[in-house]
Amino acid sequence: MDKTKLRQQALFIRTSLFDQGFLDEQFIQLEELQDDVNPNFVEEIVTLFYSDSVRLIYNIERGLMSNPPNFTKLDDFMHQFKGSCSSIGAKKVKTECSRFSEYCAAENFEGCFMTFQQINVEYTTLKKKLQTYFQVSITFNVIFW
C-alpha cells in the first residue's frame, strides 16, 4: 500500500510536470539515458543544472545592474542560460528566456527586468517541484527496490 502510494505520487508529480508545461520532451530523453551505469542520471543532471545555472543567472543579474545596460551582453548571457535550460527540458523557463531575448532585441530594459523576475519564478518553481519529485522517487526506489 505504501509502495503503491509512493509510486503513484511520483507518477502523479511527473505527469503534472508535463501536463502543466513545466517540462518538455528533453526530460524524457534524460530518463531514457538513465541506466544501470547511471541509475540517478536524471537527478544528477538536474542538480548539475541548478548548481551551474546560478552563475548564469548571476551574470544576467549583473548585466541588468550595469548602467547603461548592454543588451548585447545580456542577450549573450541569456542565450547561455537558455541553452542550459534546454538541457533539462525546463519548458516554462525557456519560454521566458525567449521573451527576455525579444526585449533585449528591442532594448527594452523594463521588459527585460520584468521578464527576468518571471524567469526566476519559473526557475524556482520548477526546482521545488523537481526536488519533491526526486524525493518521492528516490524514496520509492531506495525503500522499495
Added chain:
Amino acid sequence: MDNGCFSSPRRDFPAGLRVLVVDDDPTWLKILEKMLKKCNYEVTTCCLARHALNLLRERKDGYDIVISDVNMPDMDGFKLLEHVGLEMDLPVIMMSVDGETSRVMKGVQHGACDYLLKPIRMKELRNIWQHVFRKRIHEAKEFESFESFESIHLMRNGSELSDEGNLFAVEDVTSTKKRKDADNKHDDKECMDPSSAKKARVVWSVDLHQKFVKAVNQIGFDKVGPKKILDLMNVPWLTRENVASHLQKYRLYLIRIQKENDRRSSSSGMKHSDFPSKDLGSFGFQNPVNKQQNDVSTDSYNYSDGSLHLPTVENKNYEGDKGSVSQFTIAKKGRPLTGNVTDSNMRESSRVGLNQPFAQSEGNHAVFDCSLPTQYSWTEVPNMQLKEEHKSLVHLEDSFNQMPLHGKQHHIQVDQSQSVASISSAPSITEEEVPACIEAKPLFSDFKNDRSSSVNSIGNAVDTFPIQPGSLAMNAQSLEPISTTNSGLKAHGYNNLSCISDVEIYQRNLLLGGEAASAPLDEDLHFQWLQGECYNMNFGLQNIGMSEYYDPGLIAEAPSHLYDSADYSVIDQGLFIA
C-alpha cells in the same frame, strides 16, 4: 559504396568512434557524454575550446570527430571550427540552442559538416559517424585526383595557372570535378586503404607553414603553384597534394581577410580596434623575420615565439572572444583558414600584402615548438599589450584566484602546472562571467562550498536520505527541528526564508560583490516547510530562488497535489521501514 575496398580503421566502425565534445555548459557536456557513450563511441569532453585545441594537437590522430558548441566564452565556436578544420582537418559538428538560419549558414560557411540544435536527440548523435566516413572517402579520392591533376598539369604547357584555377575554385566545384576526374581516371584503383587517406591529412606546423609562405612569397603569389612551392620548400615527406590543398586554404583565407578588411575599413566605432588580427599578428609575419607581434590579438591564444598574445577583445568585463569574433562573418567554403581578424591588423595585413601567414593556430604550434608548456591565455584581460620580449605568461583562469567581480579586468597568472590540468577541470572564467566548468574549482569560496557540496550531495542524496525519516518522524508537523537536523546534512546556504524579500536579495548580492548570487552559507537553517513537502533532498543548490520566491500559493498547491496529512504519514511510515 566501395566498402570492400575502403575499410575503416576499426573493424567495428562506427563503434569506438573517438569523439571530442566541446561545450562550456557542464550540464550539456554530461548529457552528451552519456548519449555518445550509449552510441558506443569513445568520448572525451572539454569545456574550454582552447583546451580542446591543445588536446587535438597533442594527439594528432587521436580523434575522429569534434562536436562543439557555438557560444563559448573563451572562444567562438566558429573559430574553433576553423582551427580544427585547418590544422587537423577533422569533421566538426556545431551545436547551438539558436537555430536561426543565419547562424546555421555561418556554421556551414565556416566548414561545419553539420549543425545540431539543442536540445539534441540521441538519434542525431547516432549518425555522426557518417561525417567521418564521408570525409575519409573524400580524402581518398582527393588523394587520387590530386595525383591525376598533377599529371595533367605536367602535360600542359607549364600553365600552372589553370591548375591553380581549379584549386582556387570553390571547394564543392573542385571536389566535384575531382571526383569526376577521379572516377574517370582510376577505375582500377578505387581501392584506397585508410592509411593513405589518413596520410592526406598533414598537420601544418608553424615551421612548415613558414616554409610554405616563404616559398609562396619567393615565387610570387600570382605565379605560385603547388609544384613550385613544394620544390622550394624542400620538405621530403610533403606531397604535392598536401601543398595544393594547403594552398587552396591559404587562398581562401586571404580572400576572406581581404573582404574582412574591406568591410572593417568601412565601419567605424568598433570595439576591437586595438586588436590586430590574431592570425596574422600571431606569427609576426608582418616583419619577415617572424617576430612576434606587438599587438594584442583577439583570440586568447598564445602565439608564436613565446610571445604572448593576450586577448583584449573588449575593455569590458565580459568574455572577450565572443565580442570580437562575432564581427567576423565572412567565410569561404570548405575550410576557412582562420578566425578572428580585427581592425588594425587587418589594415596592417593588407598593407603588407598577401604574404601573410595564416592560422593563428599555428601560432599555438609555435608555442609548442618553442617548448612552451601548454598555455591558456586569459580570455579577457584587457589592455594586455603584447610586448616583444618573450614573456611567456601563462594565463589560466584559475578560479582560486578570486577575481573581484566588480568589472575590473586584471591580469591573472596561474601556476602553469596547474593550468595543464585534466580536461574536465580546466576552468574558463571570464571576468564577470562565472566559470563554466562545473568540475573546476568554483569562483568564490561560498560558491565553492556549494559546488563541492553539490557534487557531494549528488552522491550522497541517497545516503542522507535515511536520516530524513528521523527528522520527518520527529517533525511531522513542526518546522523548526527539521532545520537543525538538516544542518547536520549537507545543507547549503539556506537563508531565513521567511524574511528575505526580493529586494534584499538583490541588495545582498550587490553587497556581496564578488560572491556568487547566492545567500551566504548559513548553517542556521530555517526552513519554511510546505506542509508535508519533504524537502530534505539537497541538491546542493544555492537557495537564492527559494528565499526570494517563496510563494504561499505554491504551498497551497503542493499539498493538494502531493500529500495530505494521511499521505504524509504514509510516507512517514514508509521511511521508517528503511
